[in-house]
Amino acid sequence: MTKTCLIIVDGLRYDTALSDCGYLQAAVEAGHARLWQMQSELPTISAPLYETIHTGLPPVEHGIIGNEMIRPSNKPNLFSILKQAGRVTGSVAHCYYHTLYGGSSFDPFEHGEINDPDAPIPHARYYSMEGYCPENSAMPAEVDLCAQVWGIARDHAPDYLLFHTSSCDTLGHWFGGESSEYRIQASKVDIALARLVPRLREAGYEVFVTADHGINSDHHHAGDQPELRQVPFYVFSDLVDAPAGEVLDQKSIAPTVLKLLGVDLPDTMRAPTLC
Structure with a gap:
């Protein structure tokens, strides 16, 4: 059994990671990390792929096909399976994750910070980005989010820790996936991760860094490009x-995490593990 942290950089394209994520690429060059290309499921939309990553099922099977259809997960997922196995989980993520896995619709006044051993995710910090628009991106600072992740890891040492950041997706929507604004934001996320990942590794975490989907020059994502x-x-x-x-x-992430943690896989997780 080993502790695992999954970092999801929302909207980070593979080619952008190669060109603009200097820390992550340096870690690969130095032999501290390895890199593969991963293929997202369809549709390439956030909430469906959050559920795919955590259930190992494609959207057409788990039933969440768009962000407008978000609801509590009704499939075996990493958080519910680990809760049943007596393991501890933590999350710093967009509020969609509370709706999916936190037990209810998100209320910013009640669910912004959770420390409750009986909660579906006992240790969690959520941000809403409510009202975000081109004039107000409403993005938390990356280093602040990383500090929250580290605080949960340091104080509670969850077996599974999720970190999800939305800023690349946000800048991609406003300026497009070919823009300097989008690429520069990818580098800012990367710089913040350079301060977090070594701490997590020293604390005994296996760390994965991935994305749910990319973004195109039309400022959009959903299809098969x-x-x-x-x-x-x-x-x-x-x-x-x-x-x-x-x-x-992409469907291999959930079963791989469970195998690393020594927890039996449900029959619904059919993709091969990576370990």
């Missing part, structure tokens, strides 16, 4: 492996 489906999968771990150059299956 390569820039939408090709996302990075960085692995800071000696326990995970796959053939070099292989394109990995």
Whole structure:
């Protein structure tokens, strides 16, 4: 059994990770991490892919096909399975994750910070980005989010820790996936991760860094374009492996996390594990 942290950089394209995420690429060059390309499921929309990443099911099977259809997950997922197994989970993420896995619709006054051993996710911090628009991106600072992740890891040492940041997706929507604004934001996320990932590794965490989907030059994501489906999968771990150059299956993330934690996989998780 080993502690695992999954970092989801919302909207981060594979090619942008290669060109603008200097820390992550340096970690690969130095042998501290390895990188694979991963293929997102369809549709390439956030809430459906959050659920895919956590259930190992494609959207057409788990039933969340768009952000407008978000509801509590009704499939075995990492948070529910680990809760039943007596493991501890934590999350710093967009409020969609509370709706999916936190037990109710999100209320910013009640659910912004959770420390409750009986809660579906016992240790959680959520941001809403309510009212975000081109004039007000409403993004938390990346280093502040990373500090919250570290606080949960340091104080509670959850077996599974999720960190989800939305800023690349936000700038991609406003300026497009080919814009300098989008690429610069990817580098800012990368710089913040350079301050977090080594701390997590020293604390005994296996760390994965990936994305739900990319974004195109139309400021959009949903379809089957390569820039939408090709996302990075960085692995800071000696326990995970796959053939070099292989394109990995996004549905493999959930069963891989469970296998690392020594928890039995449900029948619904059919994708091969990466360990």
